[in-house]
Amino acid sequence: MDKHIIDKAKRIFEDYLSRQGSRKTPERFSVIDELYALPQDEHIDVENLFLKMRNKGYTISRATIYNTLDLLVECGLAVKHQFKDKVALYEQALTYKHHDHHVCNQCRKIREFSDARINDIKEAMGKSLDSKITSHSLVLYGDCVIEDCENLKLG
Amino acid sequence: MDKHIIDKAKRIFEDYLSRQGSRKTPERFSVIDELYALPQDEHIDVENLFLKMRNKGYTISRATIYNTLDLLVECGLAVKHQFKDKVALYEQALTYKHHDHHVCNQCRKIREFSDARINDIKEAMGKSLDSKITSHSLVLYGDCVIEDCENLKLG
């Protein structure tokens, strides 16, 4: 809950909306409030964001959350992930340093990591495939050895 | 259409089904026939596999294709991919040498590549995350510079 970061995010969003000629609605900013109220490395899906906001008294619809998250992704304030599960997960991106993810086969816990060698791969493959690489997705799946993995196991 | 490979795949599938005490139905083997009739590096989704088989006169249902593909993935005869699109894509896996994928942002063309450094990353991260890495997914997205990219662009 870093007030400074949230304010910065809102300023960026305002600029973006102005540039696009889009409206600055309270609903849109409330999504920033909620996304950035989460721990920096937490991933949340639309349904949980919706429930969380409804529980707090916001009157926002799923449709608006989907719409707003798209905008946030477009202007670099959110990152969307699609792991093996069917739901998309979002995380805040303002303080984002690029990282990749490890997902436990059992408990589905998501952990982040960073390894510079991915950049070497991108550079080398960009050249050999004659493509301008714009982004990538790297997910390692494994059985994590943390002691509460089994307990967290999902259906 | 390498008859030898298809036969080998069927033998592996037979063994697998026997071991599981599952039935060796013609529908199941027909999916191997179709999947392995494709070019080795081609990716196909369930709907197209279904249509292709129906057009050839097979009477198979989507449900059976889904079911069979799951079995093929389990016994290592097929690999399932979930790129950014919503449909899952499958490719044959018998002659599979691990490779990763490049997907063009524009034309969605999928190309394969292989870079040994991914193994270094898996090994290093497995250690530092204290996890037994079982698999990974690496997709590079980029704008490919092949001349017909634009023409292939999808809606």
Add this chain to the structure above:
DNA sequence: TTACATGCAAACCCTTTGCAATCGT
């Protein structure tokens, strides 16, 4: 024979869309 597999269609789930009502600008 008999339990597993199949085909079909309905159900599911996440996401998108259509539309009347609302609300920035």
Add this chain to the structure above:
DNA sequence: ACGATTGCAAAGGGTTTGCATGTAA
């Protein structure tokens, strides 16, 4: 006031499920 945005509910699209029928063993 005008038109973009909203909330709601319905529609979409891929996948899964339920069930009566068929069939491998």
